Amino acid sequence: xxxxxxxxxxxxxxxxxxxxxxxxxxxxxxxxxxxxxxxxxxxxxxxxxxxxxxxxxxxxxxxxxxxxxxxxxxxxxxxxxxxxxxxxxxxxxxxxxxxxxxxxxxxxxxxxxxxxxxxxxxxxxxxxxxxxxxxxxxxxxxxxx
Numbered sequence: 001x002x003x004x005x006x007x008x009x010x011x012x013x014x015x016x017x018x019x020x021x022x023x024x025x026x027x028x029x030x031x032x033x034x035x036x037x038x039x040x041x042x043x044x045x046x047x048x049x050x051x052x053x054x055x056x057x058x059x060x061x062x063x064x065x066x067x068x069x070x071x072x073x074x075x076x077x078x079x080x081x082x083x084x085x086x087x088x089x090x091x092x093x094x095x096x097x098x099x100x101x102x103x104x105x106x107x108x109x110x111x112x113x114x115x116x117x118x119x120x121x122x123x124x125x126x127x128x129x130x131x132x133x134x135x136x137x138x139x140x141x142x143x144x145x
Contacts, residue, residue, distance in 0.1 A: 001122060002027040004057035006048035008041035008070065009033055011063030011107045014114055018061065021115055026122070029057050042073040049077025052101050059122050060102035063114075071104035078143060081136075091117050095124035097132050 003026050007015040012033055019028050031047040033039045041064040048060045060082070064070035067084040074082035082102035083094035094100040103121040105114060126132075 001059075002029060002057045003118070003122060004029040004031055004048050004051045004060045005063075006031045006044035006060065006070070007033055007063040007107075008044060008065070009036050009039050010065040011041075011070070012036050014107050014109070014111065015061075015063050017111050018114055018118060021111075022118065041070040042076075045070045045073030046077060048102065049074050049080045049082075053077060053079045061118055061121075062102055062104040063107055064104075065107055067104045067106040067109075071102075074102050074104065081139070085117060088116055088120055091120045092124050095121060096127045097135075099126040099132075099136055 005015050005019055019030060022028060029051060031051055032044045045062055048062055051057045052060045062070040062074050062082065071082045071084040074080050080102055081098055081100045082104055083098065083100045084104045085091050085094065091103060103117060105117060
């Protein structure tokens with residue numbers, strides 16, 4: 001499994017810690033940023049979204065100061081379903097119900113919690129229950145307009 005990681009300058013440290021911790025377990029793709037120099041999160045959110053849509057990575061992890069801005073930017077890439085999460089319950093719900101392909105969170109999430117978020121995200125299976133499929137299809141149909 002290959003996971004893409006993206007962050008702005010505020011998420012840079014946590015992104016690097018996560019990639020280091022996960023590199024033995026998963027294949028890792030770093031789409032930036034590559035330093036703590038101030039940068040714009042949309043640049044990296046769009047890159048990550050494109051990596052996911054083009055199937056260069058299986059899932060994405062996006063980190064900025066709050067997780068909100070980068071998640072909004074990721075969701076501008078057609079076909080991306082990115083959720084900003086604050087708990088493992090959020091992570092499970094977004095995979096099960098929404099078939100999210102990118103998870104986002106803020107830089108202040110403690111490392112161990114962030115690590116749990118990523119591992120839970122990539123191992124939680126999406127539900128094929130009719131109500132979830134119907135709802136996801138409505139989103140896809142609207143996006144196609």
